[in-house]
Each structure stands twice: as C-alpha cells, then as structure tokens.
Amino acid sequence: HCLTLPRELKLKNGKLYQQPARELYQMLGSEIQAVHGRNGDCFAAADTRIYHLTLQAAECPAGLHFELGEASLHWDGERFVFVRQNWAGSDETRACLLRRLDCVEIWSDKSSIEVFLNGGEAALSARILPRTEAAAIAITGMPENAELTIRKIRTNKNTEKERKSK
Numbered sequence: 001h002c003l004t005l006p007r008e009l010k011l012k013n014g015k016l017y018q019q020p021a022r023e024l025y026q027m028l029g030s031e032i033q034a035v036h037g038r039n040g041d042c043f044a045a046a047d048t049r050i051y052h053l054t055l056q057a058a059e060c061p062a063g064l065h066f067e068l069g070e071a072s073l074h075w076d077g078e079r080f081v082f083v084r085q086n087w088a089g090s091d092e093t094r095a096c097l098l099r100r101l102d103c104v105e106i107w108s109d110k111s112s113i114e115v116f117l118n119g120g121e122a123a124l125s126a127r128i129l130p131r132t133e134a135a136a137i138a139i140t141g142m143p144e145n146a147e148l149t150i151r152k153i154r155t156n157k158n159t160e161k162e163r164k165s166k
Contacts, residue, residue, distance in 0.1 A: 004112045010120070017120035020107060028052055032150040040064075040142035044150050046135045053106040053137065053150045060101040063141035068106070070128045071113050075101050075141075080117055082124040096122040108135065109153070 006021040032051060034044040049069075062077030071084040079095050086092040098117060105116040114125040137150065 004109065004125070005107055005114055007123075015121070018123040019116060019120035020105075020114075024107075027154050029152040029154040032152060034137075034148055034150055040140060040144070040146075042137075042139040042142055042148060044137045046137070046150070046152070047133075048152055049130055049133065049135045050109050050153045050155060051106075051135060051137075051150055052153055053104075053108070053148070055104045055139070055142065055146055055148050057102055057143045057146040059143070060104070060146070061141060061143055064101070064104075064143075065140045066104075066106075067136075067138040068108065068113060069132070069136060070130055071126065073104070073106075073115060080115075080122065080124070082113075082115060082126065084113070084126045084128055087129070092126070094124050094126065096124065098122060107153070 005024060007018045008021055010017045010019070032044050032046045034042050036042050060075055062075060064075040066073040071082065074081045074083075079097055080101065082094040083091050096117070098121065101117060103116075103118050107114045107116075110130060112125060112127050114123065116123050139148070142148065
C-alpha cells in the first residue's frame, strides 16, 4: 500500500474514515469530458494521468467496473476489488467488504491511484507503472442516476504551461 495524499482521519461509530485533505480539492482544474453509451457504459480519454474522478449514486449496483489502464476496480455487490500489475508483471489484488456503495472517488497521478469509497469508509491505494502519458477511463455498469465528474488536477508543472499559453 502507499499513501501519496495527505488525509483527514475521522472516527465515526467506532470506525476510522479516511478522506483526502480538504485543501486538495482546490487543485482541481478543467473537466475531462466523458462519452456515455448504453447500459451504463462510459468512456473518457485524457491527455494526462493526473486526474480526479467522482462517481456518486443513490446506490451502485453489482457489476460496476472501472478500467483505468494499469488498474481495474470492480464492485460485486459485497466486495470492492482493486487489481493492478505489480513490479514483476503479475496481478495484485486488494479488496474490502462494504454493505453498500454510493460514492467512488479516485485520485490518479503518474505513479499511483488512490480510491476512497463512501466518503472515506474504505480507502485503497497502490503504485502503478503507466505505459503511456495519457489516460483512458472506461466504466461499465454505471447506474442511470449516477453523477460522474472527471477533472484534471492542477500541478505546478501544468499551471506553468497554462500561464505561458496566455
């Protein structure tokens, strides 16, 4: 496991919740457009791996699946599973049990992915070995009522690029 983001910790009903530090949300930049297909399918292509994704729904059904290039996430109705390739090229799995799933928050950068579920009820993170500079995000099984937002994360490097282009 890895921790790349500063976190806020809270104790709720005897359970530790982890959420990204509030200040990180100030770094969110322009929106990455997603193309919605049929049956809850969605695809987004970004010119960066540094992005933030939030999917919120009243309840996510079993079968919700995210393909994030070198990692995938899957909700089977009881377990949320995070799979990524390890340094040796083999699949490595992390999983957690949940009673329900209503929010998935993903923070991605060039070498890690951090996932926060249900407002911090569970958190999963891993290092990744990207093969490309761009990100392709595919989601299947997304509920009809879901709200999906994908935004670039501003870094010092891309903030300098924005200033120079003005």
